[in-house]
Amino acid sequence: MTKSNTSPRLFIDDDLAQGSTVSLDPAHAHYLGHVMRLQTGDGVRLFNGHDGEWLAIIEKMKKAGCLVSINEQLRSQENEAGPWLAFAPVKKTQTGFIVEKATELGASRLCPVITRRTNSARVNVDRFRARAIEASEQCGRLSVPDINAPEALEKFVAAWPSGRRLLLLDETGGGQPIAKALEGLRRPGGGLSSDCGFLSGPEGGFEDGELDALRKLDFVTAVGLGRRVLRAETAVLSALACWQAIIGEAE
Amino acid sequence: MTKSNTSPRLFIDDDLAQGSTVSLDPAHAHYLGHVMRLQTGDGVRLFNGHDGEWLAIIEKMKKAGCLVSINEQLRSQENEAGPWLAFAPVKKTQTGFIVEKATELGASRLCPVITRRTNSARVNVDRFRARAIEASEQCGRLSVPDINAPEALEKFVAAWPSGRRLLLLDETGGGQPIAKALEGLRRPGGGLSSDCGFLSGPEGGFEDGELDALRKLDFVTAVGLGRRVLRAETAVLSALACWQAIIGEAE
Numbered sequence: 001m002t003k004s005n006t007s008p009r010l011f012i013d014d015d016l017a018q019g020s021t022v023s024l025d026p027a028h029a030h031y032l033g034h035v036m037r038l039q040t041g042d043g044v045r046l047f048n049g050h051d052g053e054w055l056a057i058i059e060k061m062k063k064a065g066c067l068v069s070i071n072e073q074l075r076s077q078e079n080e081a082g083p084w085l086a087f088a089p090v091k092k093t094q095t096g097f098i099v100e101k102a103t104e105l106g107a108s109r110l111c112p113v114i115t116r117r118t119n120s121a122r123v124n125v126d127r128f129r130a131r132a133i134e135a136s137e138q139c140g141r142l143s144v145p146d147i148n149a150p151e152a153l154e155k156f157v158a159a160w161p162s163g164r165r166l167l168l169l170d171e172t173g174g175g176q177p178i179a180k181a182l183e184g185l186r187r188p189g190g191g192l193s194s195d196c197g198f199l200s201g202p203e204g205g206f207e208d209g210e211l212d213a214l215r216k217l218d219f220v221t222a223v224g225l226g227r228r229v230l231r232a233e234t235a236v237l238s239a240l241a242c243w244q245a246i247i248g249e250a251e
Numbered sequence: 252m253t254k255s256n257t258s259p260r261l262f263i264d265d266d267l268a269q270g271s272t273v274s275l276d277p278a279h280a281h282y283l284g285h286v287m288r289l290q291t292g293d294g295v296r297l298f299n300g301h302d303g304e305w306l307a308i309i310e311k312m313k314k315a316g317c318l319v320s321i322n323e324q325l326r327s328q329e330n331e332a333g334p335w336l337a338f339a340p341v342k343k344t345q346t347g348f349i350v351e352k353a354t355e356l357g358a359s360r361l362c363p364v365i366t367r368r369t370n371s372a373r374v375n376v377d378r379f380r381a382r383a384i385e386a387s388e389q390c391g392r393l394s395v396p397d398i399n400a401p402e403a404l405e406k407f408v409a410a411w412p413s414g415r416r417l418l419l420l421d422e423t424g425g426g427q428p429i430a431k432a433l434e435g436l437r438r439p440g441g442g443l444s445s446d447c448g449f450l451s452g453p454e455g456g457f458e459d460g461e462l463d464a465l466r467k468l469d470f471v472t473a474v475g476l477g478r479r480v481l482r483a484e485t486a487v488l489s490a491l492a493c494w495q496a497i498i499g500e501a502e
Binding site: 097101104105106138139140141177178179225226227228229230231234237238239241242244245246248249 | 480
């Protein structure tokens with residue numbers, strides 16, 4: 001029986017088109033067969049970031065893989081414009097959390113940034129990508145955020161597209177309130193621009209010299225998140241939640 | 252040497268007044284002496300929820316406790332009005348996370364609510380309180396959120412003060428956008444009212460009958476957090492972050 005609303009939802013790399021057949025890898029086969037206990041004839045939802053979401057039917061289930069036929073398009077691909085999130089990796093649990101929650105809240109690109117107080121050994125792009133895929137499958141996105149290779153802060157800002165506003169999460173209290181900064185992203189013709197990014201520092205914050213240099217860049221706006229001292233992962237999540245409520249809903 | 256900005260910050264139950272002496276319990280003594288390596292003459296910041304924040308000087312440091320003299324008031328007590336957060340406990344890690352982040356984001360009261368799909372064995376009020384104290388110490392609050400005993404959903408709504416708006420985090424998509432709902436909390440004379448609450452459901456959501464009953468209550472407003480399916484802890488944190496940005500900053 002195929003239950004399209006409750007069927008497992010998987011991100012794959014293959015193209016998806018009516019009537020084609022796709023071979024799922026052993027990890028997906030294990031998940032569908034042994035964790036979800038699906039059998040031949042059962043349904044699974046597939047998306048790949050560009051062909052929308054499809055209901056596929058399991059044709060053959062083996063240890064080495066699983067063959068599915070692409071049956072019916074459930075959703076067409078949508079433009080999932082979202083903010084970019086640049087962040088200094090923190091402890092492993094909290095960094096995984098940032099990747100998961102940023103995905104749920106609609107970030108379109110994740111950029112690990114190495115600051116002077118960042119332990120760069122904590123960056124594992126493959127693990128970030130696996131976590132982002134899992135969160136995308138769960139939250140109903142049709143795309144997975146792009147994940148950049150880690151870059152030093154100086155290189156990162158040098159490569160930043162100058163037309164995209166970068167909201168610096170400034171824990172020193174000098175920034176403008178985030179709601180006001182987001183409202184300020186209105187396009188000249190009305191509507192809000194989703195082409196922005198957030199930059200969040202490491203535990204212990206940016207060094208003073210880093211903050212000074214960032215504030216001088218004309219694409220940077222320093223923003224504040226209230227009077228309390230937020231942990232790095234709380235600050236990131238708060239900023240993205242505000243983006244979603246003030247800009248994402250209005251798209 | 253006393254460094255008031257970087258000294259450890261602890262919540263205690265005792266009164267705090269200039270010149271008085273306070274005996275800290277063995278757990279605090281262990282933390283200050285063995286974890287932070289403080290000695291006689293070093294400073295520690297103390298708050299109790301009603302006397303502001305004080306610099307205290309360590310007079311005696313022993314295993315059984317630590318004697319401090321209350322030296323100088325660093326901050327006077329402020330009114331930390333914040334929203335109430337009612338939530339169905341989810342998995343242990345995520346529930347701890349909700350308690351921590353809600354404290355950082357300014358919730359003034361946490362109400363564990365048992366819904367039909369909630370595993371009530373997951374509620375440990377003492378552990379919630381310890382986590383909330385730790386987060387309050389870290390984020391610079393002058394108060395710790397009150398934590399209610401767990402209540403069944405029906406009892407909880409029956410006891411809800413009818414003058415306080417309850418924003419229901421409604422994952423079914425029928426609610427109004429949260430930014431709009433929060434803007435709607437303006438007082439007749441201008442300004443926004445912080446006297447509101449949020450109610451968040453368990454994994455798997457509220458049952459349809461629960462949702463129907465909640466929506467019929469005249470103090471309830473159903474709100475949505477966007478198109479994606481947010482995990483329970485993400486929804487809670489998003490709602491509180493929006494409250495902070497739209498109402499908390501304006502207080």
